[in-house]
Amino acid sequence: MTLEPHSAVPAPSLPVPPGRARGRALRRLSGVAGILVTVALTFLGLLAITFFIGRVVPIDPVLSVVGDRAPQAVYDRVREEMGLDRPLPVQFLAYVGDVLQGDLGTSVSTGRPVIDDLSRVFPATLEMATLGILIGVALGVPMGVVAASHQGSWLDQAIRVVGLLGYSVPAFWLGLVGLALFYARLHWVSGPGRIDIFYDGLVAPVTGLMLVDSLLAGDLDVFANAVQHLVLPASVLGFFSLAYIARMTRSFMLDQLSQEYVTTARVKGVPERLVIWRHAFRPILVPLVTVIGLSYAGLLEGSVMIETIFSWPGIGNYLTTALLNADMNAVLGATLVIGAVFIGINKASDMLYRLLDPRAR
């Protein structure tokens, strides 16, 4: 499973206004405006892609409404009602307008508006991805630092291989093996699904996040059961972000450890532990934030496969189910939402980087 996010798109260089005092404020303002324009254009491009995909589908959307035995007159009338006789640019504008109003069409398989379906399934994905990224950061960052500070040792080699495994193990395979091992053989965790049927519906969905909801309701049994279900898929997902984060942390740390100030600190007799964690680690925090953000966005992609394996009622499962039912509105809606969240997180970590790193201002 490749969870390496596709390198954040560098923002276009903006003209720097002359003049000093006024310049700085203006520059920051135009920087923010520039990013917002890029974000808006990217979203428009995303809409163009989903619109295009919706158009090249070999399935005639009219036929799916009227059936293939409808007389030509009925066919034409429905085609007109659906607005499919209008020129493509007009249809695209209408599509953009609909999406901006939250209208993603109706799902053929569930019979509900796609946007309602998506808002119902999204928290499940969010919950899993969040625990996944926490696992990834908690293990990946120390692993990267250790690898870099023991460069060339067997420990470093082992961590490098773990990092590369993150690029070469299929997520769905790891999920299956995890289920066979930890659920079927060892009985350490619960099986597929978000919660045992016995506990289903006991807790009112306030946030949609099972862990939070059960705590709000004060029902610890439900909480424990939800954790049992969540821990395996989140760990599998976490493995992929761990691999990427460890790899990047190692590379950042190696950069820092070869700098002269590190040598200076060592010459001054600063203990190695302090050299690593206080001197070398601090400067990589800023790029790490970006890496973590990108990795978090990448987990959305990974969740598609993991959710299918674990019957996790999230957006990935919704997408694959829709794909198999040829439910195009649901497919495009889910694609759009995943794409939008992906772009949003990418741009947010890009902006955060600019805010945190004085050199990027």
Place this chain on the structure above:
Amino acid sequence: MAFSRDWLLEDSPGSRLQARLGRLYRVLLALGRNPLAVIGAAIVLALILAALAAPLLATHSPTAQNLSARLTPPGGAYWMGTDELGRDIYSRVIYGAQITLAIVLLVAVIAAPVGLIVGAVAGYFGGWIDRILMGITDIFLSMPKLILALAFVAALGPGIENAIIAIAIATWPGYARIARAETLTFRNSEFIAAVELQGASPFRVIALHILPLCTSSMIIRVTLDMAGIILTAAGLGFIGLGAQPPLPEWGAMISRGRAFILDQWWVATMPGFAIIAVSLGFCFLGDGLRDVLDPKHGEKG
């Protein structure tokens, strides 16, 4: 003594062929010093061999069913066991190498040239051409690859050809970005100006003088991307949108084994090992190639 070591390593080669072979030899020598790269190259070679010699290596037919031997554990006549129709998993994995190799090669053959040309044209001409081409590239880049491929397969319909097209659509933008960056680094150099002053058309400059210089970074990137392409293809196969049964595609095989994972673990597990080995092989080889061809990255990575 035409192909002796000295002839290959000569500092002032007498012909273009000698210079090229010499460079290749040096790259291979450097690769040979990196154990992981050697392992990677061996795995990739094994994949190619398995694909070419599948009928010789396989012990059974990949599609012949033998219901009396269904779900046999690994060992004896069936090295990796059999699946729910009694087909030999080892033979299917071997034949699956053909499919994987075909997918990987076709995606590379479609996506790399498209990305190369888009990037080189954008970098060479600059201005509004650059802005439009890179704008489109960035939109594709801003989407998760798997999701993009899934959406396109949904539109095109399931099947291995459509899966290849969809993966290629999701893959080319990365190459366009690299080709543009490379082009920009020598866009204003003197040898380009010299060719232009001789009256070479933009087409000629790009095709003969810019594209060849982009190839080494492209080779690195394509090799490193192979793992991702294999995983995406297997993922599409797993969901049921890629290669269709009875093709022995690894992802689709895992999908079939899903129903038996709790008791007959080998059905789903064995093809997974093949995917991991081949993807790791490409990663190792790509890492090694990067160290050799791109000294900027040096010991890091």
